[in-house]
Amino acid sequence: MATPDVFGPATPERFYSKTINSPRLNPSSKQTQESLKRSFARYLASDHGSSAVGKLFNPHKHLDFEPPKFVHTMEDIGYPSNNGVSPNAVSEPFRLFSEEAVDIMRSEVLNKEVQENYSYTSDIAPKQLRGYAPKHGKFIFEAWKHPETLSIISKIAGVDLVPVMDYEIGHINLSIPGEKKKYDSKTMISEEDDEPIVGWHRDSYPFVCVLMMSDTTGMVGGETALRTGTGEIKKVRGPQKGCAVVLQGRYIDHQALRAYGGQERITMVTSFRPRSPRVRDDTVLTTVRPISNLSDLYGQTVEYQLENAEARIRQMLRDIRDSMKAGATDVGAIKEFLDFEVKTLSHLNNEIVEESAVQKGHLAEVCADAAKRKRLQ
Numbered sequence: 001m002a003t004p005d006v007f008g009p010a011t012p013e014r015f016y017s018k019t020i021n022s023p024r025l026n027p028s029s030k031q032t033q034e035s036l037k038r039s040f041a042r043y044l045a046s047d048h049g050s051s052a053v054g055k056l057f058n059p060h061k062h063l064d065f066e067p068p069k070f071v072h073t074m075e076d077i078g079y080p081s082n083n084g085v086s087p088n089a090v091s092e093p094f095r096l097f098s099e100e101a102v103d104i105m106r107s108e109v110l111n112k113e114v115q116e117n118y119s120y121t122s123d124i125a126p127k128q129l130r131g132y133a134p135k136h137g138k139f140i141f142e143a144w145k146h147p148e149t150l151s152i153i154s155k156i157a158g159v160d161l162v163p164v165m166d167y168e169i170g171h172i173n174l175s176i177p178g179e180k181k182k183y184d185s186k187t188m189i190s191e192e193d194d195e196p197i198v199g200w201h202r203d204s205y206p207f208v209c210v211l212m213m214s215d216t217t218g219m220v221g222g223e224t225a226l227r228t229g230t231g232e233i234k235k236v237r238g239p240q241k242g243c244a245v246v247l248q249g250r251y252i253d254h255q256a257l258r259a260y261g262g263q264e265r266i267t268m269v270t271s272f273r274p275r276s277p278r279v280r281d282d283t284v285l286t287t288v289r290p291i292s293n294l295s296d297l298y299g300q301t302v303e304y305q306l307e308n309a310e311a312r313i314r315q316m317l318r319d320i321r322d323s324m325k326a327g328a329t330d331v332g333a334i335k336e337f338l339d340f341e342v343k344t345l346s347h348l349n350n351e352i353v354e355e356s357a358v359q360k361g362h363l364a365e366v367c368a369d370a371a372k373r374k375r376l377q
Protein backbone atom coordinates (compact mmCIF):
# COMPACT_ATOMS: atom_id res chain seq x y z
CA MET A 1 0.00 0.00 0.00
CA ALA A 2 1.29 3.48 -0.75
CA THR A 3 2.22 5.67 2.13
CA PRO A 4 -0.04 8.66 2.58
CA ASP A 5 1.26 11.87 1.09
CA VAL A 6 3.02 13.57 3.99
CA PHE A 7 2.04 16.94 2.63
CA GLY A 8 -1.63 16.26 2.32
CA PRO A 9 -3.72 16.04 -0.80
CA ALA A 10 -2.85 18.06 -3.86
CA THR A 11 -4.70 21.27 -4.54
CA PRO A 12 -8.15 20.26 -5.77
CA GLU A 13 -8.21 20.52 -9.47
CA ARG A 14 -10.93 22.08 -11.52
CA PHE A 15 -11.34 19.59 -14.32
CA TYR A 16 -11.55 20.98 -17.73
CA SER A 17 -14.25 19.67 -19.97
CA LYS A 18 -12.04 17.58 -22.25
CA THR A 19 -9.43 14.97 -21.58
CA ILE A 20 -6.01 16.11 -22.61
CA ASN A 21 -4.46 13.66 -24.99
CA SER A 22 -1.59 15.82 -26.03
CA PRO A 23 0.13 18.80 -24.48
CA ARG A 24 -0.42 22.37 -25.37
CA LEU A 25 1.75 23.27 -28.34
CA ASN A 26 4.61 25.53 -27.46
CA PRO A 27 5.19 28.36 -29.86
CA SER A 28 8.97 28.13 -30.23
CA SER A 29 12.13 27.19 -28.42
CA LYS A 30 13.03 30.86 -27.92
CA GLN A 31 9.66 31.62 -26.38
CA THR A 32 10.02 28.57 -24.16
CA GLN A 33 13.39 29.77 -22.86
CA GLU A 34 12.03 33.29 -22.27
CA SER A 35 8.97 32.04 -20.48
CA LEU A 36 11.10 29.76 -18.30
CA LYS A 37 13.43 32.65 -17.45
CA ARG A 38 10.48 34.80 -16.36
CA SER A 39 9.06 31.93 -14.37
CA PHE A 40 12.37 31.18 -12.62
CA ALA A 41 12.96 34.88 -11.89
CA ARG A 42 9.55 35.10 -10.24
CA TYR A 43 10.24 31.93 -8.28
CA LEU A 44 13.63 33.15 -7.02
CA ALA A 45 12.29 36.61 -6.13
CA SER A 46 9.28 35.34 -4.24
CA ASP A 47 9.28 34.42 -0.60
CA HIS A 48 8.92 30.74 -1.21
CA GLY A 49 9.01 29.89 2.44
CA SER A 50 6.59 27.03 2.64
CA SER A 51 4.38 26.12 5.53
CA ALA A 52 5.88 23.69 8.00
CA VAL A 53 5.39 20.44 6.14
CA GLY A 54 7.32 17.32 7.00
CA LYS A 55 9.84 17.45 9.78
CA LEU A 56 13.13 16.74 8.09
CA PHE A 57 13.30 18.57 4.77
CA ASN A 58 13.59 22.32 5.08
CA PRO A 59 13.58 24.04 1.67
CA HIS A 60 15.47 27.08 3.02
CA LYS A 61 18.33 24.87 4.09
CA HIS A 62 18.13 21.99 1.68
CA LEU A 63 17.19 23.51 -1.66
CA ASP A 64 19.91 25.42 -3.48
CA PHE A 65 18.14 25.97 -6.77
CA GLU A 66 19.76 27.65 -9.74
CA PRO A 67 17.73 27.57 -12.97
CA PRO A 68 19.16 25.50 -15.82
CA LYS A 69 20.96 27.51 -18.52
CA PHE A 70 18.79 25.90 -21.17
CA VAL A 71 15.85 23.56 -21.51
CA HIS A 72 15.80 21.74 -24.86
CA THR A 73 12.34 21.35 -26.31
CA MET A 74 11.08 18.27 -28.13
CA GLU A 75 11.20 20.30 -31.35
CA ASP A 76 14.85 21.24 -30.65
CA ILE A 77 15.71 17.55 -30.79
CA GLY A 78 13.61 16.74 -33.79
CA TYR A 79 10.39 15.38 -32.24
CA PRO A 80 6.90 16.83 -32.64
CA SER A 81 6.13 18.99 -29.59
CA ASN A 82 3.03 16.91 -28.82
CA ASN A 83 4.95 13.61 -28.83
CA GLY A 84 4.87 13.29 -25.06
CA VAL A 85 3.06 14.98 -22.18
CA SER A 86 5.05 18.23 -22.43
CA PRO A 87 6.76 20.25 -25.17
CA ASN A 88 9.97 20.23 -23.06
CA ALA A 89 12.47 17.42 -23.63
CA VAL A 90 15.54 17.74 -21.42
CA SER A 91 17.26 20.35 -19.27
CA GLU A 92 20.91 21.19 -18.99
CA PRO A 93 22.19 20.27 -15.49
CA PHE A 94 21.06 22.66 -12.75
CA ARG A 95 21.84 23.01 -9.05
CA LEU A 96 18.95 21.62 -7.01
CA PHE A 97 19.89 20.46 -3.49
CA SER A 98 22.42 21.83 -1.01
CA GLU A 99 25.56 19.93 -0.06
CA GLU A 100 24.01 19.24 3.34
CA ALA A 101 20.89 17.76 1.74
CA VAL A 102 22.89 15.45 -0.53
CA ASP A 103 24.99 14.30 2.43
CA ILE A 104 21.85 13.39 4.39
CA MET A 105 20.52 11.53 1.33
CA ARG A 106 23.82 9.67 1.00
CA SER A 107 23.68 8.60 4.63
CA GLU A 108 20.17 7.22 4.04
CA VAL A 109 21.05 5.20 0.94
CA LEU A 110 24.40 3.96 2.24
CA ASN A 111 22.67 2.63 5.35
CA LYS A 112 23.31 -1.10 5.93
CA GLU A 113 19.61 -2.00 6.03
CA VAL A 114 19.02 -0.36 2.62
CA GLN A 115 22.12 -1.93 1.07
CA GLU A 116 21.16 -5.39 2.29
CA ASN A 117 17.42 -5.44 1.71
CA TYR A 118 16.64 -3.10 -1.19
CA SER A 119 19.43 -3.99 -3.59
CA TYR A 120 18.72 -5.18 -7.14
CA THR A 121 20.98 -6.30 -9.91
CA SER A 122 20.19 -6.75 -13.59
CA ASP A 123 21.88 -7.68 -16.84
CA ILE A 124 22.30 -3.98 -17.64
CA ALA A 125 23.12 -2.44 -14.25
CA PRO A 126 25.17 -4.07 -11.50
CA LYS A 127 23.65 -2.39 -8.48
CA GLN A 128 20.46 -0.47 -7.88
CA LEU A 129 18.60 0.37 -4.68
CA ARG A 130 14.82 0.59 -4.92
CA GLY A 131 11.74 0.95 -2.80
CA TYR A 132 13.47 1.85 0.49
CA ALA A 133 11.60 5.15 0.95
CA PRO A 134 9.92 6.33 3.08
CA LYS A 135 10.67 3.54 5.58
CA HIS A 136 14.45 3.88 5.34
CA GLY A 137 14.62 7.16 3.42
CA LYS A 138 12.45 9.64 5.26
CA PHE A 139 14.50 12.69 4.26
CA ILE A 140 14.69 11.57 0.63
CA PHE A 141 10.94 10.95 0.64
CA GLU A 142 10.16 14.40 2.01
CA ALA A 143 12.65 16.07 -0.35
CA TRP A 144 10.95 14.72 -3.49
CA LYS A 145 7.40 15.18 -2.18
CA HIS A 146 7.93 18.75 -1.04
CA PRO A 147 5.79 21.30 -2.94
CA GLU A 148 8.86 23.52 -3.50
CA THR A 149 10.81 20.71 -5.12
CA LEU A 150 7.78 19.75 -7.21
CA SER A 151 7.30 23.34 -8.29
CA ILE A 152 10.90 23.50 -9.57
CA ILE A 153 10.74 20.17 -11.40
CA SER A 154 7.35 21.03 -12.90
CA LYS A 155 8.52 24.41 -14.22
CA ILE A 156 11.49 22.80 -15.94
CA ALA A 157 9.36 19.95 -17.28
CA GLY A 158 6.70 22.34 -18.59
CA VAL A 159 3.88 20.34 -16.97
CA ASP A 160 2.67 20.00 -13.39
CA LEU A 161 4.26 16.79 -12.07
CA VAL A 162 4.15 14.52 -9.02
CA PRO A 163 6.31 11.48 -8.23
CA VAL A 164 4.80 8.51 -10.08
CA MET A 165 4.44 6.56 -6.84
CA ASP A 166 6.30 6.19 -3.56
CA TYR A 167 8.11 3.10 -4.82
CA GLU A 168 9.89 5.15 -7.50
CA ILE A 169 11.16 7.84 -5.14
CA GLY A 170 14.94 7.83 -4.89
CA HIS A 171 15.89 4.91 -7.18
CA ILE A 172 19.68 4.63 -6.90
CA ASN A 173 22.19 3.60 -9.58
CA LEU A 174 25.43 2.78 -7.89
CA SER A 175 28.84 2.01 -9.27
CA ILE A 176 31.94 1.81 -7.17
CA PRO A 177 34.57 0.61 -9.63
CA GLY A 178 37.45 -1.43 -8.31
CA GLU A 179 39.58 -0.88 -11.35
CA LYS A 180 40.33 2.47 -12.88
CA LYS A 181 38.97 2.48 -16.44
CA LYS A 182 40.76 4.31 -19.18
CA TYR A 183 38.93 7.04 -21.03
CA ASP A 184 38.57 6.46 -24.74
CA SER A 185 36.61 9.14 -26.56
CA LYS A 186 35.73 6.71 -29.37
CA THR A 187 33.74 4.42 -27.12
CA MET A 188 31.72 7.25 -25.62
CA ILE A 189 28.92 7.20 -28.13
CA SER A 190 29.64 3.91 -29.76
CA GLU A 191 26.49 1.88 -30.09
CA GLU A 192 28.64 -1.22 -30.33
CA ASP A 193 29.87 -0.60 -26.82
CA ASP A 194 29.04 -3.90 -25.19
CA GLU A 195 29.32 -2.50 -21.70
CA PRO A 196 27.05 0.53 -21.52
CA ILE A 197 26.00 1.51 -18.01
CA VAL A 198 22.42 1.36 -19.16
CA GLY A 199 21.92 0.68 -22.87
CA TRP A 200 19.56 2.45 -25.28
CA HIS A 201 16.08 2.56 -23.84
CA ARG A 202 13.01 4.61 -23.13
CA ASP A 203 11.94 4.96 -19.53
CA SER A 204 8.75 3.46 -18.16
CA TYR A 205 7.52 6.78 -16.78
CA PRO A 206 6.94 10.15 -18.45
CA PHE A 207 9.63 12.22 -16.70
CA VAL A 208 12.72 11.59 -14.59
CA CYS A 209 14.89 13.82 -12.50
CA VAL A 210 18.43 12.45 -12.20
CA LEU A 211 20.42 13.81 -9.25
CA MET A 212 24.19 13.35 -8.96
CA MET A 213 25.19 12.35 -5.44
CA SER A 214 28.94 11.87 -5.95
CA ASP A 215 31.83 14.25 -6.29
CA THR A 216 32.51 14.28 -10.03
CA THR A 217 35.91 15.98 -9.87
CA GLY A 218 38.20 14.18 -12.31
CA MET A 219 35.30 12.23 -13.82
CA VAL A 220 35.17 12.17 -17.61
CA GLY A 221 32.08 11.06 -19.51
CA GLY A 222 28.89 10.27 -17.63
CA GLU A 223 26.75 12.22 -20.09
CA THR A 224 23.29 11.21 -21.21
CA ALA A 225 23.16 10.46 -24.93
CA LEU A 226 19.86 11.21 -26.65
CA ARG A 227 18.80 9.92 -30.02
CA THR A 228 17.10 12.79 -31.80
CA GLY A 229 14.06 12.50 -34.06
CA THR A 230 16.40 12.52 -37.06
CA GLY A 231 18.54 9.70 -35.68
CA GLU A 232 21.50 11.82 -34.62
CA ILE A 233 23.09 11.44 -31.21
CA LYS A 234 23.07 14.41 -28.88
CA LYS A 235 24.88 14.48 -25.58
CA VAL A 236 23.72 16.30 -22.46
CA ARG A 237 26.42 16.99 -19.89
CA GLY A 238 26.29 14.92 -16.72
CA PRO A 239 25.44 16.81 -13.54
CA GLN A 240 27.86 17.55 -10.69
CA LYS A 241 27.17 16.72 -7.04
CA GLY A 242 23.87 18.30 -5.92
CA CYS A 243 22.91 19.05 -9.53
CA ALA A 244 20.20 17.38 -11.56
CA VAL A 245 18.83 16.87 -15.06
CA VAL A 246 15.14 16.63 -15.95
CA LEU A 247 14.32 14.40 -18.95
CA GLN A 248 11.09 13.34 -20.65
CA GLY A 249 12.54 9.85 -20.79
CA ARG A 250 9.38 7.95 -21.78
CA TYR A 251 9.40 9.52 -25.22
CA ILE A 252 13.11 9.84 -26.07
CA ASP A 253 15.60 7.01 -26.70
CA HIS A 254 18.52 7.62 -24.40
CA GLN A 255 21.55 5.98 -22.90
CA ALA A 256 23.68 6.66 -19.85
CA LEU A 257 27.26 6.93 -21.05
CA ARG A 258 30.07 5.38 -19.12
CA ALA A 259 31.96 7.61 -16.70
CA TYR A 260 35.71 7.31 -16.42
CA GLY A 261 37.92 8.30 -13.57
CA GLY A 262 37.62 5.32 -11.28
CA GLN A 263 35.68 6.91 -8.47
CA GLU A 264 32.26 6.02 -7.08
CA ARG A 265 29.26 7.27 -8.97
CA ILE A 266 25.90 7.39 -7.27
CA THR A 267 22.90 8.86 -9.05
CA MET A 268 19.38 9.14 -7.72
CA VAL A 269 16.55 8.84 -10.22
CA THR A 270 13.04 9.89 -9.24
CA SER A 271 10.26 9.35 -11.77
CA PHE A 272 7.32 11.68 -12.30
CA ARG A 273 3.91 11.71 -13.96
CA PRO A 274 1.51 14.56 -14.71
CA ARG A 275 -0.50 15.54 -11.63
CA SER A 276 -3.69 15.85 -13.64
CA PRO A 277 -5.69 12.60 -13.96
CA ARG A 278 -6.88 13.88 -17.32
CA VAL A 279 -3.54 13.81 -19.08
CA ARG A 280 -3.03 10.52 -20.90
CA ASP A 281 -0.79 8.08 -19.02
CA ASP A 282 1.54 6.03 -21.21
CA THR A 283 3.30 4.49 -18.22
CA VAL A 284 4.62 0.99 -18.76
CA LEU A 285 6.48 -1.19 -16.27
CA THR A 286 8.91 -2.83 -18.71
CA THR A 287 12.11 -1.29 -17.32
CA VAL A 288 11.17 -1.75 -13.67
CA ARG A 289 9.21 -5.02 -13.38
CA PRO A 290 12.33 -7.26 -13.33
CA ILE A 291 14.00 -5.17 -10.60
CA SER A 292 11.12 -4.56 -8.22
CA ASN A 293 9.20 -6.00 -5.34
CA LEU A 294 6.18 -6.78 -7.53
CA SER A 295 3.70 -6.61 -4.70
CA ASP A 296 4.70 -2.98 -3.98
CA LEU A 297 5.10 -2.01 -7.63
CA TYR A 298 1.78 -3.47 -8.79
CA GLY A 299 -0.10 -2.34 -5.69
CA GLN A 300 1.04 1.28 -5.99
CA THR A 301 0.60 1.39 -9.79
CA VAL A 302 -2.96 0.13 -9.59
CA GLU A 303 -3.65 2.39 -6.61
CA TYR A 304 -2.67 5.65 -8.31
CA GLN A 305 -4.29 4.70 -11.63
CA LEU A 306 -7.56 3.81 -9.90
CA GLU A 307 -7.42 7.06 -7.93
CA ASN A 308 -7.09 8.92 -11.23
CA ALA A 309 -9.93 6.89 -12.76
CA GLU A 310 -12.03 7.57 -9.65
CA ALA A 311 -11.52 11.33 -10.04
CA ARG A 312 -12.50 11.17 -13.71
CA ILE A 313 -15.54 8.99 -13.01
CA ARG A 314 -16.77 11.28 -10.23
CA GLN A 315 -16.50 14.28 -12.55
CA MET A 316 -18.30 12.41 -15.32
CA LEU A 317 -21.07 11.45 -12.89
CA ARG A 318 -21.55 15.10 -11.97
CA ASP A 319 -21.64 16.06 -15.65
CA ILE A 320 -24.11 13.29 -16.51
CA ARG A 321 -26.44 14.18 -13.61
CA ASP A 322 -26.37 17.84 -14.60
CA SER A 323 -27.03 17.07 -18.24
CA MET A 324 -29.93 14.74 -17.35
CA LYS A 325 -31.49 17.50 -15.26
CA ALA A 326 -31.18 19.78 -18.24
CA GLY A 327 -32.59 17.04 -20.49
CA ALA A 328 -29.60 17.14 -22.84
CA THR A 329 -27.37 14.10 -22.64
CA ASP A 330 -24.15 14.53 -24.59
CA VAL A 331 -23.57 11.23 -26.40
CA GLY A 332 -20.26 12.39 -27.86
CA ALA A 333 -18.90 13.24 -24.42
CA ILE A 334 -20.07 9.90 -22.98
CA LYS A 335 -18.42 7.92 -25.77
CA GLU A 336 -15.21 9.92 -25.47
CA PHE A 337 -15.12 9.29 -21.72
CA LEU A 338 -15.84 5.55 -22.04
CA ASP A 339 -13.30 5.16 -24.83
CA PHE A 340 -10.61 6.81 -22.68
CA GLU A 341 -11.42 4.63 -19.64
CA VAL A 342 -11.46 1.41 -21.67
CA LYS A 343 -8.08 2.27 -23.24
CA THR A 344 -6.56 3.32 -19.92
CA LEU A 345 -7.70 0.22 -18.03
CA SER A 346 -6.71 -2.15 -20.87
CA HIS A 347 -3.28 -0.55 -20.94
CA LEU A 348 -2.98 -1.00 -17.16
CA ASN A 349 -4.14 -4.61 -17.43
CA ASN A 350 -1.35 -5.35 -19.94
CA GLU A 351 1.26 -3.96 -17.54
CA ILE A 352 0.20 -6.20 -14.66
CA VAL A 353 2.04 -9.31 -15.81
CA GLU A 354 1.69 -12.56 -13.82
CA GLU A 355 4.60 -12.81 -11.37
CA SER A 356 5.61 -16.21 -12.76
CA ALA A 357 6.18 -14.62 -16.18
CA VAL A 358 8.55 -11.93 -14.89
CA GLN A 359 12.22 -12.78 -15.26
CA LYS A 360 14.11 -11.19 -12.39
CA GLY A 361 16.99 -8.93 -13.47
CA HIS A 362 16.27 -9.44 -17.16
CA LEU A 363 16.32 -6.05 -18.89
CA ALA A 364 18.60 -6.52 -21.89
CA GLU A 365 15.63 -7.08 -24.21
CA VAL A 366 14.14 -3.71 -23.34
CA CYS A 367 17.36 -2.05 -24.48
CA ALA A 368 17.56 -4.31 -27.54
CA ASP A 369 14.08 -3.11 -28.58
CA ALA A 370 15.22 0.51 -28.48
CA ALA A 371 18.35 -0.35 -30.46
CA LYS A 372 16.19 -2.17 -33.03
CA ARG A 373 14.01 0.94 -33.45
CA LYS A 374 17.19 2.83 -34.29
CA ARG A 375 18.29 0.29 -36.90
CA LEU A 376 14.89 0.39 -38.57
CA GLN A 377 14.99 4.15 -38.99
Ligand SMILES: [Fe+2]
Residues within 6 Å of the ligand: 201, 202, 203, 249, 254
Ligand atom coordinates in the same frame (compact mmCIF):
# COMPACT_ATOMS: atom_id res chain seq x y z
FE1 LIG B 1 16.47 6.10 -18.59
